[in-house]
Amino acid sequence: MCIGEVAHVSAGITYTSKHSVEVQVNVMSENILTGTKKLTNKATLWYVPLSLKNVDKVLEVPPVVYSRQEQEEEGRKRYEAQKLERMETKWRNGDIVQPVLNPEPNTVSYSQSSLIHLVGPSDCTLHGFVHGGVTMKLMDEVAGIVAARHCKTNIVTASVDAINFHDKIRKGCVITISGRMTFTSNKSMEIEVLVDADPVVDNSQKRYRAASAFFTYVSLSQEGKPLPVPQLVCALRTPVSKAAPNISGLDAEFYHTQAHP
Ligand SMILES: CC(C)(COP(=O)(O)OP(=O)(O)OC[C@H]1O[C@@H](n2cnc3c(N)ncnc32)[C@H](O)[C@@H]1OP(=O)(O)O)[C@@H](O)C(=O)NCCC(=O)NCCS
Numbered sequence: 001m002c003i004g005e006v007a008h009v010s011a012g013i014t015y016t017s018k019h020s021v022e023v024q025v026n027v028m029s030e031n032i033l034t035g036t037k038k039l040t041n042k043a044t045l046w047y048v049p050l051s052l053k054n055v056d057k058v059l060e061v062p063p064v065v066y067s068r069q070e071q072e073e074e075g076r077k078r079y080e081a082q083k084l085e086r087m088e089t090k091w092r093n094g095d096i097v098q099p100v101l102n103p104e105p106n107t108v109s110y111s112q113s114s115l116i117h118l119v120g121p122s123d124c125t126l127h128g129f130v131h132g133g134v135t136m137k138l139m140d141e142v143a144g145i146v147a148a149r150h151c152k153t154n155i156v157t158a159s160v161d162a163i164n165f166h167d168k169i170r171k172g173c174v175i176t177i178s179g180r181m182t183f184t185s186n187k188s189m190e191i192e193v194l195v196d197a198d199p200v201v202d203n204s205q206k207r208y209r210a211a212s213a214f215f216t217y218v219s220l221s222q223e224g225k226p227l228p229v230p231q232l233v234c235a236l237r238t239p240v241s242k243a244a245p246n247i248s249g250l251d252a253e254f255y256h257t258q259a260h261p
Contacts, residue, residue, distance in 0.1 A: 001027070001029045001040045001041075002029070004031075004032075005029040005032075006030040007027055007028070007029060007040075008027070008028040008029075008030060008037070009025065009028075010025070010026050011023050011026075012024055013064050014044075014071070015064070015072070015076070015078065015079060016061045016062070016063050016075075017061070017079050018061065019048055019049070019058050019059070019060060020046050020047065020048050020061065020079070021046065021047045021048075021061050021064075022044060022046055022075060022078065022079065023044070023045045023046075023047060024042070024044055025041075025044075026041070026042055027041040027042075044078070049061060052127075055127060055168065086164055089162070089212055099112070100112075103235070106150065106230050106231070106233040107233050107234075107235040108180050108181050108182075108232060108235070109235060110149065110150070111147075111150040111180070111181055112146060112178070112181070113142055113145040113146050113178070113179055113180075114142065114176055114177065114178040114179070115138060115141060115142050115145075115176070115177045116174060116175070116176050116177075117138060117174070117175050118172075118174055119169060119173045119174070119175060119197075121171060124171045128170060129168045129169060129170060129171070130169040130170075130171075132165060135163075135165070135169070135175075135177075135211055136163055138195075139179075139193040139195065139211070139213060139215070140157055140215065141177075142177045142179040142193055143157070143179045143191040144157070144217070145179065146179040146180060146191045147181075147189055147191060147219070150189065150230060151189075151229060151230060153221070154220045154221075154222070155217050155218065156217065156220060157215060157217055158188060158216045158217060159216045160213055160216070161213060161214040161216075163211060163213035164211060164212055164213065166208075166209055166211060166212070167197070167209070167210050168210075169195075169197045170197075170199060172199070172200070172201055172202075173197045173199050173200070174197075174200050175195055175196065175197050175210065176195070176196045176198070177193060178193070178194050179191050179193045179194075182214070183232070184230070184231050184232045185229070187218060187227065187228055188216050188217065188226075188229065189216070189217050189229050190214055190215070190216055191214065191215045191216075192212070192213075193212065193213050193215060194209065195212065196208065196210065197210040
């Protein structure tokens with residue numbers, strides 16, 4: 001979408017499970033000078049209702065009424081696929097992005113980046129927890145920095161694989177959003193982003209992984225055309241991946257690429 005265009009955002013419920021709601025969001029951009037409209041973004045978001053009295057209690061969802069029988073069947077397939085993918089994300093949930101001194105260009109360490117943010121009242125819902133959109137924006141920002149450092153060109157987000165919010169983030173937490181390149185193809189790159197929350201003023205709680213996702217970015221020429229991406233260079237070092245502790249000698253930086261070609 002370009003500066004000066006008008007965004008039309010529409011959303012609707014497309015599936016309900018016992019405890020979750022799938023919402024499909026479409027963004028149309030309108031050029032008010034020419035009148036042309038086009039679909040620019042599509043996203044599927046899953047919400048889980050929580051009790052107002054106890055934010056740790058998950059509530060049941062009133063089932064949505066489908067206009068066609070197939071809608072429910074298609075929705076169930078998406079729900080099951082999303083649940084399976086989530087299990088995989090949980091399994092990778094232990095990885096930590098470690099800084100490296102004097103990294104070589106085009107290695108994972110060269111472009112890996114982090115942002116640290118103090119969660120203030122304007123980041124939060126009425127109940128004092130961070131808005132999902134605030135976290136998503138910071139995650140996209142870090143992924144964009146990683147992509148730009150790697151390519152040194154103008155870059156754009158092409159897509160985001162399920163952002164999983166593993167745990168709530170409370171007002172007053174310090175969050176660290178870390179990103180690293182996990183895969184390069186000819187004209188796109190995959191960046192893993194992890195969000196860790198540190199309840200600094202609450203000694204009873206330790207730092208925890210709050211969210212994670214994979215972003216796909218594309219490098220663009222000055223004319224806005226996709227460019228070839230510099231390929232990741234393998235830098236051999238001791239694996240840091242907790243998710244793959246026994247892969248001795250294998251570059252942990254390439255762990256994701258190897259595990260998910
Ligand atoms: C989402 C959350 C409430 C789930 O809690 P939980 O203890 O894992 O709950 P359960 O395992 O009982 O799952 C409850 C429902 O949520 C669904 N669910 C859980 N995590 C999900 C995810 N990442 N994506 C989609 N659905 C999810 C489950 O499928 C289940 O629905 P079902 O019974 O119909 O299958 C919890 O992980 C949380 O609070 N996360 C942080 C949320 C947040 O801060 N979001 C950003 C601000 S809005």
